[in-house]
Amino acid sequence: MKILITGSAGFIGAALVKKLLTEDHIILGIDNHNDYYSQDLKESRIKNFYNHSQYTHRRLDIAERKKLESVFADFKPEIVVNLAAQAGVRYSLSNPQAYIDSNIIGFANILECSRNFNIKHLIYASSSSVYGDSAKLPLSETNCVDHPLSLYAATKKSNELMAHSYSHLYKLPTTGLRFFTVYGPWGRPDMAYFKFTKSIINGVPIDIYNEGNHKRDFTFIDDIVNGITNVIDKCPPQSNAAINKTPEKSPDPWRIYNLGNSKSIKLVDFITVIEDRIGIKAIKNYLPMQIGDVRDTFADISNSSRDFCFKPTIDIDKGIDLFITWYKNYYKKMDTK
DSSP, X not given: OEXXXXXXXXXXXXXXXXXHHTTTOEEEEEEOOOSSSXXXXXXHHHTTTTTOTTEEEEEOOTTOHHHHHHHHHHHOOSEEEEOOOOOXXXXXXXXXXXXXXXXXXXXXXXXXXXXXXXXXXXXXXXXXXXXXXXXXXXXXXXXXXXXXXXXXXXXXXXXXXXXXXXXXXXXXOEEEEEEOOEESTTOOTTSHHXXXXXXXXXXXXXXXXXXXXXXXXXXXXXXXXXXHHHHXXXXXXXXXSOOOOOSSOOSSSEEEEEESOSOOEEHHHHHHHHHHHHTOOOOEEEOOOOTTOOSBOOBOOHHHHHHHOOOOOOOHXXXXXXXXXXXXXXXXXXXXX
């Protein structure tokens, strides 16, 4: 199939492109290569497939509607996977406009282009952040998600609502995927596990919020990619078809699913796994809960397991081992340049 992937130089986007190219799809990748974190890392990711005969790369921002329309018109994709977004809960506290531009305006442009160019299926990234600080665990798609704690979470909830309106009004098939703390090789340097690893190796104290008592459902990148590809391979949602049980039992071609490991680990225990793999004890700086953060995440994946055979296979010990092996090799190569 001809598949358009936005955010193709990002962590999940690049991993997805690499996987889909092994399945003989024709891929057009879009990314604005912003400076939220290292552009060198983004360039290194796409080097893995940049010259592949069935891959084309375009450097543009999805907030630029006219340019985006031209890409759709020229490429004529069958499937769109929207992974482009301004990421990060904490960054949204200091730079909210970036989230409005990319996550709201940009996503609206994706919806409009998908509608106007008769896309068969729009798949897009949502987030476990939409659940807010819910005490009802595991977090199910049936949970109320009306109380996001950060602007980032609010924009992701907005994406789900916007997609629903397009599914209802224009019968555009949409599937939103709520990702739970994705980690692994080629990951994002702004994420805690990446920062912890860098600091521990360099003997720098690490900041541990909420005294390390909150829990996260860490999901390895390969499991997330396999989940997305299973959704791509599955027929898109149809009007009046049976839809997974969500708060709004919509007869429209709109679905929401959790993609997580369905195991929750305490932050202090997660840090211990990193320490053990590196062989160095962290210098810990315990801090109170940070505004915008949630205490616990734990995914109920019964719907995604039922509907497209989603089954995580990488546990935290193996996942961290693979990440740290990559981290040491990658930065050793960077240091020698």
